[in-house]
Amino acid sequence: MTSDEDRRADAFFHALADTTRRDILRRVLAGEHSVSALAEHYPMSFAAVQKHVAVLERAGLLSKRRSGREQLASGEVEAIRSVTALLRELEDVWRGRIGRIEELLADTEPGTDTEKET
Amino acid sequence: MPVTDVAKDIDNRTITVTSEFAAPVERVWQIWEDPRQLERWWGPPTHPATFTEHELRPGARVKYHMTGPDGEVYPGYWDITEVEKPHRLGYDDGFADADGNPQESAPVGSSAVELVATDGGTRMVMTATYPTSEDLQKVLDMGMEEGITQAVNQVDGLLAA
Numbered sequence: 001m002t003s004d005e006d007r008r009a010d011a012f013f014h015a016l017a018d019t020t021r022r023d024i025l026r027r028v029l030a031g032e033h034s035v036s037a038l039a040e041h042y043p044m045s046f047a048a049v050q051k052h053v054a055v056l057e058r059a060g061l062l063s064k065r066r067s068g069r070e071q072l073a074s075g076e077v078e079a080i081r082s083v084t085a086l087l088r089e090l091e092d093v094w095r096g097r098i099g100r101i102e103e104l105l106a107d108t109e110p111g112t113d114t115e116k117e118t
Numbered sequence: 119m120p121v122t123d124v125a126k127d128i129d130n131r132t133i134t135v136t137s138e139f140a141a142p143v144e145r146v147w148q149i150w151e152d153p154r155q156l157e158r159w160w161g162p163p164t165h166p167a168t169f170t171e172h173e174l175r176p177g178a179r180v181k182y183h184m185t186g187p188d189g190e191v192y193p194g195y196w197d198i199t200e201v202e203k204p205h206r207l208g209y210d211d212g213f214a215d216a217d218g219n220p221q222e223s224a225p226v227g228s229s230a231v232e233l234v235a236t237d238g239g240t241r242m243v244m245t246a247t248y249p250t251s252e253d254l255q256k257v258l259d260m261g262m263e264e265g266i267t268q269a270v271n272q273v274d275g276l277l278a279a
Contacts, residue, residue, distance in 0.1 A: 086254045087126045087133050093162075093258070094135040094244065095121055100159035101149055102120045105141045 015059035020044075021052045028062055029075035035064075038073065122241075131254050132247040140239040147204030147233060150174065160184075165192070170218065174201050180209070181218045193218055197225060207231045211246075211257060226253035 015021055020042055027033055027041070039049040053073055056062035064073050123136040139146055149155045153169035161167035161184045171181040176198055183193040193214040200208030210225035227248040234241045248254040 084126075084128055086251060086258060087128065087131070089258050090133050090246065090254065091124050091126070091135065094124075094133070096162055097159050098120050098135065098137045098242075101137075101146075102139060104149060104155060104158050105139055105145065 011059035012061075015056050015061055018052065018055075020049075021056055024049070024052055024073075025056055025061055025075060028056075028073050032072050032074040034067075034070040034072050036070065130247060131249070131251060132245065134243060134245045136241065136243050138236065138239065138241050143204050143233045143235045143240045146240040146242060150207055150231065151203075174198060174203070174207060176201055181214065183214075183218070191216070195220060199228070200230070205233050213256065226256055 016025075023041070024038055027038060035050055035053055036046065038053070039046045042049055053062060053064070053071075057064060057073075061076055062073050063076050064071050066072070120137045120139060121135060122138050123134075125134040125136075126132070149159065151174055153172035156169055156172070157167050160169075160182070165184045165186050167182050167184045169180065169182040171179065173180065178198045180196040180198060181193070182195070183191050185191055193216060195212050195214050195218070196209035197212065198207075198209050200206055208228070208230045211227045211229065212225040213221045215221055227246055229244065229246040231245075232243040234243070248257065
């Protein structure tokens with residue numbers, strides 16, 4: 001690892017080592033949020049939430065832009081998600097679904113015609 | 119394991135998942151055709167899906183939403199492109215607003231499901247293609263997975279570097 005990569009990893013781990021920051025990240029990955037809207041979700045001051053946002057921003061996980069008086073934060077999807085990682089995540093989604101389908105098929109419903117019970 | 123093969127085409131943002139079920143093709147078709155059965159497996163336990171309009175007919179629009187643990191609602195729709203009961207289903211995925219109407223953007227992906235009878239039951243081949251990585255990401259953001267999973271994967275990537 002180069003020292004650059006070390007610094008990146010440090011920033012990453014530090015940013016992710018906090019429940020509130022992970023929650024903020026989850027929200028901004030799903031879509032852009034104003035910092036004030038984010039702040040409403042947590043029992044802490046606006047300034048404290050702003051600090052968490054700044055930590056995520058320094059780690060390259062989040063970017064901010066201004067819109068009038070509001071600061072809008074969004075997840076840095078490109079930084080976080082490569083196509084490979086996205087497809088891996090989609091694979092997990094489908095593995096989950098197929099597991100549930102298997103359970104559903106095994107769970108024969110009362111009242112339906114079940115020719116084959118295994 | 120019911121999943122027997124997973125193939126990914128990174129250049130074309132396509133995933134093909136093959137699985138085998140010990141049930142006849144007609145039975146496996148029902149898990150797509152019956153919205154109450156579909157609801158039992160489409161969303162993960164943390165984000166259950168509710169299908170509010172559901173008809174498998176080419177040209178029909180299926181409407182559904184997923185509900186997150188804090189009550190967040192993620193509405194989406196499928197535009198049905200192909201139905202060949204009980205063997206083939208094709209649909210385009212899209213996102214909807216709170217009223218269930220499609221958002222301005224065009225559908226974000228296309229999926230096809232194929233059910234083939236085998237000696238032991240049914241082979242299901244599901245193929246999903248997304249035009250851009252952003253579209254793929256939108257689908258995943260729809261309450262299917264916590265965004266944090268990706269961040270953790272990225273950390274794994276850094277550790278492996």
